[in-house]
Ligand SMILES: Nc1ncnc2c1ncn2[C@@H]1O[C@H](COP(=O)(O)OP(=O)(O)OP(=O)(O)O)[C@@H](O)[C@H]1O
């Protein structure tokens with residue numbers, strides 16, 4: 307684990323069309339080339355409808371690309387079947403969504419345990435300890451036994467971040483994680499992501515509409531009409 | 546499987562109202578099925594038992610002996626049968642060997658040799674056609690429980706003594722302690738002291754039956770050492786026909802079960818059984834539809850959660866199992882609650898549902914096999930009902946669920 311800049315993700319000419327074979331077939335991604343290294347902290351920006359969520363879901367193995375090749379840690383995923391994709395997704399990718407997306411029937415602690423429970427099948431003490439530790443890291447140790455409905459939006463998003471890190475994944479994908487929060491809370495959440503990134507080798511790919519936050523990322527990847535227009539390094543021109 | 550169980554139970558607990566509703570529906574369904582089954586079983590057993598008060602479960606007699614059917618007399622054709630007999634009575638060849646063989650036959654609980662034929666009973670100016678039975682009393686009471694039906698005197702069938710039907714006694718103007726004369730077409734002629742009167746609840750039996758010792762009847766009917774039939778009981782009355790077929794196959798004798806004789810009663814039982822089966826099928830169907838519809842709604846409500854679980858690495862198969870388990874849990878829990886409800890219903894029915902004579906209509910309770918059967922059916926119903934919703938959940942596109 308010594309080598310810096312080990313590649314975690316590579317996309318070669320990734321295309322994604324919807325409604326393939328129907329009159330309303332539409333290509334959303336027109337050949338995306340992109341790579342992401344271990345530990346990178348990147349923003350994915352672009353106008354609404356440009357395909358950011360589509361790209362994120364494709365990278366997150368929730369959707370199969372209709373063209374091109376996708377590598378996760380150097381491994382081409384095209385040859386994997388549904389079960390293989392599911393397992394790879396569970397072990398290598400953490401998700402943070404805009405609308406928090408916690409499971410209401412479970413407590414904060416149980417929500418954080420869920421990826422580990424899915425992976426290992428049955429709950430155990432280390433699982434519980436790790437979930438409690440993660441909740442502590444996001445400042446929610448006291449809310450462990452609370453159900454999502456009892457938490458504020460910002461607290462729910464912190465739980466979701468803790469959950470995305472449960473399996474200690476090499477890559478976390480966040481689709482507008484602060485989109486639904488006030489500015490102050492959004493800053494806090496962003497700082498949390500930065501801190502985890504600094505403390506681990508986990509790479510983050512964060513979709514955001516907020517130029518202030520994008521400016522604070524190491525790297526900005528801009529998607530325009532389904533193609534990458536990349537701007538490197540700060541400062542990023544705020545329009 | 547722990548993950549699936551945890552999520553399934555949590556989903557059920559979260560949807561408290563829905564869960565309570567399907568649980569209630571399933572429990573009512575199971576209770577109805579168990580109660581109907583217990584009721585019909587009781588009715589059939591009590592009807593059959595009443596019929597079998599006067600009948601052996603199986604009568605074994607010489608092959609192709611159509612005439613000597615006097616031993617199946619529980620209906621109005623008794624007189625006709627007795628009178629129709631013109632030929633000589635026939636004995637079962639080597640009946641002692643047959644007797645021992647029947648005693649050792651599986652499921653047979655009692656065996657009694659009988660010699661039977663027709664005769665005339667006389668007292669003073671009165672005379673009546675009778676069905677004469679020569680019996681070994683200790684054995685015979687294990688076939689037909691005459692001792693339970695004595696209305697006068699006692700059940701004492703010994704040389705010179707006879708026990709007769711209460712109406713026959715009345716017709717002859719005789720009572721306990723009186724003497725009657727019995728003659729037969731075979732030229733037999735003897736006098737008996739009436740030691741007891743019975744009332745078996747069947748007019749023809751009460752009007753015609755006269756029970757005398759085996760040896761005496763053999764002499765009267767000119768069948769020294771012979772028996773016209775061997776009467777049997779079996780451990781399960783509804784297995785009688787099956788056992789009769791086995792005996793026929795094994796001995797070459799004719800074996801007639803009470804079921805073959807009382808075809809109308811059995812046809813009525815079959816109809817009842819058919820009807821309850823249809824009712825049960827409909828109840829199962831309704832329960833299945835109830836479970837399925839609630840689970841379908843639950844899948845739609847939980848689309849987002851399902852999408853999240855899939856994003857976090859849960860395979861479609863595991864999502865499917867989450868919902869199958871919910872169906873199984875609802876079915877099983879419904880069976881447990883339903884069984885308790887059914888037991889309570891039976892307990893109440895035993896006090897409330899009474900026959901004309903004041904005895905409860907439901908005699909038997911809910912048997913373990915019924916509980917096991919009910920639980921199995923409920924479990925299978927819950928599982929099957931959950932298949933469609935579970936498949937729907939498994940096929941859900943996680944992206945759609947998450948984007949929504
Ligand atoms: N399942 C689908 N079927 C058809 N078209 C789709 C589907 N999902 C997305 N699209 C289309 O693909 C395009 C890109 O959508 P996407 O959600 O990826 O954009 P986005 O960049 O995330 O936008 P936003 O900033 O509004 O979230 C849009 O035109 C959208 O209508």
Ligand SMILES: [Mg+2]
Nearest residue numbers: 358359360481
């Ligand atoms: Mg989007």
